[in-house]
Amino acid sequence: xxxxxxxxxxxxxxxxxxxxxxxxxxxxxxxxxxxxxxxxxxxxxxxxxxxxxxxxxxxxxxxxxxxxxxxxxxxxxxxxxxxxxxxxxxxxxxxxxxxxxxxxxxxxxxxxxxxxxxxxxxxxxxxxxxxxxxxxxxxxxxxxxxxxxxxxxxxxxxxxxxxxxxxxxxxxxxxxxxxxxxxxxxxxxxxxxxxxxxxxxxxxxxxxxxxxxxxxxxxxxxxxxxxxxxxxxxxxxxxxxxxxxxxxxxxxxxxxxxxxxxxxxxxxxxxxxxxxxxxxxxxxxxxxxxx
Amino acid sequence: xxxxxxxxxxxxxxxxxxxxxxxxxxxxxxxxxxxxxxxxxxxxxxxxxxxxxxxxxxxxxxxxxxxxxxxxxxxxxxxxxxxxxxxxxxxxxxxxxxxxxxxxxxxxxxxxxxxxxxxxxxxxxxxxxxxxxxxxxxxxxxxxxxxxxxxxxxxxxxxxxxxxxxxxxxxxxxxxxxxxxxxxxxxxxxxxxxxxxxxxxxxxxxxxxxxxxxxxxxxxxxxxxxxxxxxxxxxxxxxxxxxxxxxxxxxxxxxxxxxxxxxxxxxxxxxxxxxxxxxxxxxxxxxxxxxxxxxxxx
Numbered sequence: 114x115x116x117x118x119x120x121x122x123x124x125x126x127x128x129x130x131x132x133x134x135x136x137x138x139x140x141x142x143x144x145x146x147x148x149x150x151x152x153x154x155x156x157x158x159x160x161x162x163x164x165x166x167x168x169x170x171x172x173x174x175x176x177x178x179x180x181x182x183x184x185x186x187x188x189x190x191x192x193x194x195x196x197x198x199x200x201x202x203x204x205x206x207x208x209x210x211x212x213x214x215x216x217x218x219x220x221x222x223x224x225x226x227x228x229x230x231x232x233x234x235x236x237x238x239x240x241x242x243x244x245x246x247x248x249x250x251x252x253x254x255x256x257x258x259x260x261x262x263x264x265x266x267x268x269x270x271x272x273x274x275x276x277x278x279x280x281x282x283x284x285x286x287x288x289x290x291x292x293x294x295x296x297x298x299x300x301x302x303x304x305x306x307x308x309x310x311x312x313x314x315x316x317x318x319x320x321x322x323x324x325x326x327x328x329x330x331x332x333x334x335x336x337x338x339x340x341x342x343x344x345x346x347x348x349x350x351x352x353x354x355x356x357x358x359x360x361x362x363x364x365x366x367x368x369x370x371x372x373x374x375x376x377x378x379x380x381x382x383x384x385x386x387x388x389x390x391x392x393x394x395x396x397x398x399x400x401x402x403x404x
Numbered sequence: 405x406x407x408x409x410x411x412x413x414x415x416x417x418x419x420x421x422x423x424x425x426x427x428x429x430x431x432x433x434x435x436x437x438x439x440x441x442x443x444x445x446x447x448x449x450x451x452x453x454x455x456x457x458x459x460x461x462x463x464x465x466x467x468x469x470x471x472x473x474x475x476x477x478x479x480x481x482x483x484x485x486x487x488x489x490x491x492x493x494x495x496x497x498x499x500x501x502x503x504x505x506x507x508x509x510x511x512x513x514x515x516x517x518x519x520x521x522x523x524x525x526x527x528x529x530x531x532x533x534x535x536x537x538x539x540x541x542x543x544x545x546x547x548x549x550x551x552x553x554x555x556x557x558x559x560x561x562x563x564x565x566x567x568x569x570x571x572x573x574x575x576x577x578x579x580x581x582x583x584x585x586x587x588x589x590x591x592x593x594x595x596x597x598x599x600x601x602x603x604x605x606x607x608x609x610x611x612x613x614x615x616x617x618x619x620x621x622x623x624x625x626x627x628x629x630x631x632x633x634x635x636x637x638x639x640x641x642x643x644x645x646x647x648x649x650x651x652x653x654x655x656x657x658x659x660x661x662x663x664x665x666x667x668x669x670x671x672x673x674x675x676x677x678x679x680x681x682x683x684x685x686x687x688x689x690x691x692x693x694x695x696x697x698x699x700x701x702x
Contacts, residue, residue, distance in 0.1 A: 168649065170638070170639020170640060171639060173638075278562065281570065283562075284564040284570075288564065289566070304692065304693070304694055306694070306695070306696055308696060310593065310664050310665060310668065311592075311662055311664050311670075312664055312668045312669075312670050313670055313671060313672060314662065314674050314676075314698060315698065319664075319668060333481065333483070333488060333490055333495075335478050335479060335481055335488075335489070335490040335491075338478070338490045338491060338492060340490050340493075340495055340509070342509075346509065346512075353593065353596070353611070353665075354593050354665035355593050355665075356593060357591055357592050357593060357595065358557075358580060358595070358596060358598075359694065368563060394566075395565060395566040396563065396564065396565045396566065397563075397564045398561065398562065398563050398564070399561070399562040399563075399564070400559070400560065400561045400562070400575070401559065401560050402559040402560075402575075403557045403558075403559065403578065403580075403598075404593070
């Protein structure tokens with residue numbers, strides 16, 4: 114189910130009112146700390162209509178991708194917190210309070226977030242402008258993101274090149290500044306094609322987002338062996354099943370050398386081990402693979 | 405006389421307007437110049453749509469193949485579109501569409517913090533071809549498709565530490581083979597024939613999307629230039645400011661068959677164009693683009 118414009122306007126109105134009544138509190142936003150009491154909350158945003166902003170072309174399949182992910186998690190009992198598309202997808206929803214963003218209401222208020230749209234190595238892009246400090250308009254620049262300080266564990270940024278490491282700088286972009294309790298970011302190191310998984314063009318297709326959930330939740334038991342897929346392995350398999358070989362998938366995660374724990378080795382809650390939040394990681398790990 | 409002059413002016417203006425509108429309709433909306441550097445010359449006006457032939461394996465056959473080719477011992481169990489056999493962290497999948505997959509999940513995804521002893525490239529190709537021979541001996545390599553060596557690639561893992569240290573390792577080397585039908589490449593997620601080679605030359609993964617197909621009749625397809633025109637409408641798939649694009653250079657237009665992953669059991673594989681090139685910005689920056697455009701004429 115989608116929030117409509119009225120819902121978003123209500124939130125805005127409520128925030129304005131709260132700001133007026135409690136201005137001193139808002140000058141230094143109080144972060145609730147790691148909220149892992151409920152590990153099963155999901156939120157997605159996607160953009161297909163870019164209104165020609167900066168000349169970005171429209172996309173066709175991001176809604177099916179993100180909502181497939183959202184609905185499939187909902188089917189297995191996850192709490193569906195928000196599904197904002199096109200003009201309702203706002204950059205502020207992913208931005209930290211220090212740049213006047215309100216990720217603590219949206220992206221950092223769920224455990225698993227998913228964005229599908231345009232991307233560049235520095236940012237992922239929106240079709241409308243909702244940036245409350247007036248810098249880096251229409252996008253979430255990496256310097257505006259700090260995730261996991263409240264709730265977020267995993268995020269997919271399904272967009273071209275966001276996790277590109279051509280200049281060996283992925284850690285200084287989406288790594289050190291961004292990981293504040295976050296376990297992993299999943300995305301692409303190169304371009305990706307805007308397409309679903311075609312079964313019979315143009316009538317029958319499958320959502321790659323739904324397939325991602327299917328991988329994470331499938332348990333194969335062949336006595337005495339059990340095969341289940343971690344979130345990272347599920348994303349890798351999904352990208353291989355979805356994109357052609359000239360595309361490279363990628364993931365960036367926290368790494369604990371003492372235990373060899375990598376954030377992408379987490380399983381979906383209820384399906385296996387979930388590592389601890391590391392608020393200020395001293396080591397990170399990045400992987401890229403051919404789709 | 406005066407009325408005649410006015411009507412002539414009106415007609416001339418109307419013609420000019422009409423010509424301007426016509427010229428505008430032939431130009432991309434954003435005004436960028438589109439240069440097609442490479443137009444394939446041998447594109448037919450019609451190509452076959454490929455019917456996918458499903459092959460049924462018995463449970464016993466599936467278990468035998470897993471053991472004899474990949475050394476994975478276990479009882480086959482039904483999965484979407486085929487069979488799966490599991491032993492430890494290893495799994496083999498055999499699909500009705502002809503797909504074969506093998507993964508040692510631990511070795512494929514874990515990577516390590518020490519350099520792996522990976523074989524030289526020639527040796528990787530030899531190991532891969534040997535595996536394909538084994539598959540062929542079991543009748544698992546498709547008869548309707550051509551398969552040729554394409555390239556070597558790798559998966560990479562990078563560790564970074566706050567003190568500035570950065571360590572990069574190859575997770576595996578993989579040998580890719582290209583699939584085609586009557587010279588037209590199979591493309592997409594279901595176009596993979598790939599052998600993953602790990603420590604000491606061990607095969608740690610294999611993807612063989614081995615479609616058994618036959619022609620289901622011919623369809624009319626777009627000419628390559630029409631595909632480029634369609635691409636202009638769809639956009640170039642890059643978030644480069646369109647008003648900043650001064651030139652689009654189409655480097656390649658390739659007619660392909662789109663193939664999905666094998667478990668979804670498509671009834672047909674249909675033609676697409678894959679258009680690749682660069683966008684040249686007004687500031688001189690150059691961006692690659694690649695887009696798939698449906699080729700069947702509607």
